[in-house]
Amino acid sequence: MRLDIDQTTQEHFARIHRAALVLCGNPWDADDLAQETFLVLAGQGGAFQGRSSIYTWLYGILLNLDRRERRRYGMRRRKLRVIWDSQPTTSATSPGANAAAEVAEWKKSLWARVANLPDGQRQALVLRFSEGLRYEEIAEILECPLGTVKSRIFHGLGALRRLLDEEGEESRQLPAFPSEDLSHAV
Amino acid sequence: MQFDPKLIHPEEPPLIAGGELDLPGDLAALGEQLSADAAHLAACYPAAPVQSAAAGRSSAWKMYAAFVLGPSLAVLLVAVIVWQSLPEQPSVDRTAAAAPATSPAIATPHAGDTVSLVELSGPELEALLDLLDRDPDRVTSISF
Numbered sequence: 611m612r613l614d615i616d617q618t619t620q621e622h623f624a625r626i627h628r629a630a631l632v633l634c635g636n637p638w639d640a641d642d643l644a645q646e647t648f649l650v651l652a653g654q655g656g657a658f659q660g661r662s663s664i665y666t667w668l669y670g671i672l673l674n675l676d677r678r679e680r681r682r683y684g685m686r687r688r689k690l691r692v693i694w695d696s697q698p699t700t701s702a703t704s705p706g707a708n709a710a711a712e713v714a715e716w717k718k719s720l721w722a723r724v725a726n727l728p729d730g731q732r733q734a735l736v737l738r739f740s741e742g743l744r745y746e747e748i749a750e751i752l753e754c755p756l757g758t759v760k761s762r763i764f765h766g767l768g769a770l771r772r773l774l775d776e777e778g779e780e781s782r783q784l785p786a787f788p789s790e791d792l793s794h795a796v
Numbered sequence: 797m798q799f800d801p802k803l804i805h806p807e808e809p810p811l812i813a814g815g816e817l818d819l820p821g822d823l824a825a826l827g828e829q830l831s832a833d834a835a836h837l838a839a840c841y842p843a844a845p846v847q848s849a850a851a852g853r854s855s856a857w858k859m860y861a862a863f864v865l866g867p868s869l870a871v872l873l874v875a876v877i878v879w880q881s882l883p884e885q886p887s888v889d890r891t892a893a894a895a896p897a898t899s900p901a902i903a904t905p906h907a908g909d910t911v912s913l914v915e916l917s918g919p920e921l922e923a924l925l926d927l928l929d930r931d932p933d934r935v936t937s938i939s940f
Binding site for chain 1: 808809810811815817819822823826827829830831833834836837838840841842843844
């Protein structure tokens, strides 16, 4: 089956970029990951057999690249995580002109917490709630049984719930603006 | 004690009829929030316009022109300008170059007939020029 690379790119780039965005957590890495996905498509387009839909095949490439990048740059990401966590959301932490705003948007979203989950749960949540795929499609992309997909989604949401609860407890223990006792000033 | 490992399977997710996940209210709300956040992020950071392969080839040619041909033309242009602006070199007189260096103001009409123009007074210099005018066949040269 011969693929029209240009047409496929035009049709599916936006959705692959969106998935890359929630996987990476920042627009500059998402651009690279999405473009690399289509570079792989251009190189391996002849390998597409047509047994599945093209977008599930593209998601498979995207997730493989994401796993590879996480392995390769695991240490770098851990270091960046330290910087990330130590910076307030109003400071510039990226090379872009609107870096502070870009980082702040992502840090506010739930996907910043999803990034801390194990790969299997994280990818299942991305495909289900960002991309809106059916369980069967997710099982095909992740190459695992249907029950595993449902289990990963269920337990991923549970883990996310626990993360938010822990954050809530921490924020209650460390109020951002401790109330001042002004009675001595009267 | 006998080694008897037991695999602990994770809790099976609750399912409703049709195989759909039966999510508790808080988890279902989290799922909806994830969908909304993904849509919001996609709106904040839209994908850049995609170039087709043909456009990519065109832009590759433009890049080639910008990075290779451009500097080459600039270097060529600078070389031409420098070449044009160089002062015209006087032609080298090989016989003069081979001659022994002499004082700048020494006139040597013939070998052995050297007159220093510096030592001549004004009337003497005038007389010398008159003599040269009267005898145009005589070969005379002035060296500096």
